Amino acid sequence: xxxxxxxxxxxxxxxxxxxxxxxxxxxxxxxx
Amino acid sequence: xxxxxxxxxxxxxxxxxxxxxxxxxxxxxxxxxxxxxxxxxxxxxxxxxxxxxxxxxxxxxxxxxxxxxxxxxxxxxxxxxxxxxxxxxxxxxxxxxxxxxxxxxxxxxxxxxxxxxxxxxxxxxxxxxxxxxxxxxxxxxxxxxxxxxxxxxxxxxxxxxxxxxxxxxxxxxxxxxxxxxxxxxxxxxxxxxxxxxxxxxxxxxxxxxxxxxxxxxxxxxxxxxxxxxxxxxxxxxxxxxxxxxxxxxxxxxxxxxxxxxxxxxxxxxxxxxxxxxxxxxxxxxxxxxxxxxxxxxxxxxxxxxxxxxxxxxxxxxxxxxxxxxxxxxxxxxxxxxxxxxxxxxxxxxxxxxxxxxxxxxxxxxxxxxxxxxxxxxxxxxxxxxxxxxxxxxxxxxxxxxxxxxxxxxxxxxxxxxxxxxxxxxxxxxxxxxxxxx
Numbered sequence: 001x002x003x004x005x006x007x008x009x010x011x012x013x014x015x016x017x018x019x020x021x022x023x024x025x026x027x028x029x030x031x032x
Numbered sequence: 033x034x035x036x037x038x039x040x041x042x043x044x045x046x047x048x049x050x051x052x053x054x055x056x057x058x059x060x061x062x063x064x065x066x067x068x069x070x071x072x073x074x075x076x077x078x079x080x081x082x083x084x085x086x087x088x089x090x091x092x093x094x095x096x097x098x099x100x101x102x103x104x105x106x107x108x109x110x111x112x113x114x115x116x117x118x119x120x121x122x123x124x125x126x127x128x129x130x131x132x133x134x135x136x137x138x139x140x141x142x143x144x145x146x147x148x149x150x151x152x153x154x155x156x157x158x159x160x161x162x163x164x165x166x167x168x169x170x171x172x173x174x175x176x177x178x179x180x181x182x183x184x185x186x187x188x189x190x191x192x193x194x195x196x197x198x199x200x201x202x203x204x205x206x207x208x209x210x211x212x213x214x215x216x217x218x219x220x221x222x223x224x225x226x227x228x229x230x231x232x233x234x235x236x237x238x239x240x241x242x243x244x245x246x247x248x249x250x251x252x253x254x255x256x257x258x259x260x261x262x263x264x265x266x267x268x269x270x271x272x273x274x275x276x277x278x279x280x281x282x283x284x285x286x287x288x289x290x291x292x293x294x295x296x297x298x299x300x301x302x303x304x305x306x307x308x309x310x311x312x313x314x315x316x317x318x319x320x321x322x323x324x325x326x327x328x329x330x331x332x333x334x335x336x337x338x339x340x341x342x343x344x345x346x347x348x349x350x351x352x353x354x355x356x357x358x359x360x361x362x363x364x365x366x367x368x369x370x371x372x373x374x375x376x377x378x379x380x381x382x383x384x385x386x387x388x389x390x391x392x393x394x395x396x397x398x399x400x401x402x403x404x405x406x407x408x409x410x411x412x413x414x415x416x417x418x419x420x421x422x423x424x425x426x427x428x429x430x431x432x433x434x435x436x437x438x439x440x441x442x443x444x445x446x447x448x449x450x451x452x453x454x455x456x457x458x459x460x461x462x463x464x465x466x467x468x469x
Contacts, residue, residue: 001340001343001344001347001445001449001450001452002344002347002348002449002450003450005348005351007351007449008358009135010358011351011354011355011358012447012448014354014357014358015350015351015354015357015358015389016347016350016351016446016447017446017447018386019350019354019386019389019390019393019446020393020438020442020443020446020447021443022386022390023390023393023394023438023442024434024438024439024442024443026390027433027434027438028434028438028439031430031433031434032430032434
């Protein structure tokens with residue numbers, strides 16, 4: 001998936017990781 | 033039924049008694065031994081000629097040979113498809129390790145694994161070319177009397193002495209048909225033993241952070257495991273073809289190749305592993321979470337994830353929409369050069385973007401039409417819940433969603449989408465039987 005695109009490491013951290021970590025936090029806050 | 037000694041023509045003269053049944057032909061159902069056309073011919077004539085009998089005997093012999101031949105081909109096809117599936121799984125794991133090596137800048141490890149993959153590929157290609165030169169099963173038989181011997185598929189099982197073979201078959205039967213058997217044995221393992229069962233699947237768990245990845249230790253597995261067990265290298269993992277991987281052996285090798293979640297074999301496998309996971313949950317043993325996560329990872333890889341394309345679209349959209357976050361901090365190569373302090377306007381824009389992106393992620397996951405939640409999780413998760421007492425349901429659902437789905441699966445998919453499910457069919461297209469035997 002997305003193997004034809006180059007995602008910079010900083011972009012990964014600043015966008016992808018930040019988004020999924022925020023989603024993860026919401027889920028954990030709701031369920032625990 | 034004993035035939036009457038009076039012969040066919042004298043039957044009506046025999047005294048009719050209530051206990052005497054009418055005589056039946058020796059072969060009551062000749063449809064198994066002949067085709068309908070021949071049956072019609074014989075049924076039309078009151079007697080069977082010697083020529084017809086000879087024809088039936090020849091036909092019977094031919095069909096017996098044909099049946100044995102078809103059976104052999106079927107067995108070989110089953111072995112071939114199972115090995116192809118195994119090669120595809122090995123290729124998937126190797127691809128993931130290649131991505132890890134690339135990101136960690138581990139050039140030597142990358143090169144070693146890359147060369148090993150191409151060695152395997154070349155071996156498969158050579159096997160395929162060689163197989164084309166081999167005579168077909170039909171043509172290779174010079175003498176019809178050799179048919180019996182050549183129609184038997186011999187495997188390593190036939191080389192094992194009878195008693196160990198019976199023990200092995202009994203063991204396999206227990207694993208396959210008695211869910212409590214595997215569950216009781218897995219649940220009796222210590223934490224270290226449980227961890228060593230998943231040794232081939234460790235180091236492949238998602239990476240929680242991006243940049244610190246470069247500082248991870250080689251092999252990146254837990255330190256207690258590193259002391260207790262030999263950690264196979266990526267090349268060893270590939271060339272092992274899952275023969276030394278206990279978890280894969282228990283999930284894949286002990287069962288036939290998957291024919292879909294609704295097939296009898298897959299239902300049996302799911303029942304066995306749901307029972308095992310449920311037992312571990314109720315026993316609350318140390319290491320249970322990691323073990324069940326590994327099992328769920330295997331299940332997810334075994335099943336399709338139809339949400340892949342919508343997730344890909346979603347990721348491209350947030351990368352595009354969030355590009356403004358990177359504009360002031362990256363050079364052309366994507367290296368972070370400096371970060372200017374944000375003003376209030378930038379902060380508001382960033383927060384709005386993140387809120388919308390998180391909302392979008394939930395929409396992707398919560399889209400049953402697009403299959404946002406992996407089928408493997410739904411299948412095995414529901415099976416585990418059915419095995420559990422209701423008092424465990426809430427905690428188990430919480431574990432499956434917050435721990436596995438959001439902290440393992442989605443974390444990996446969103447941060448490292450390149451690692452997700454690729455198809456290696458072009459790589460391993462050759463018949464791999466001789467490679468594995």
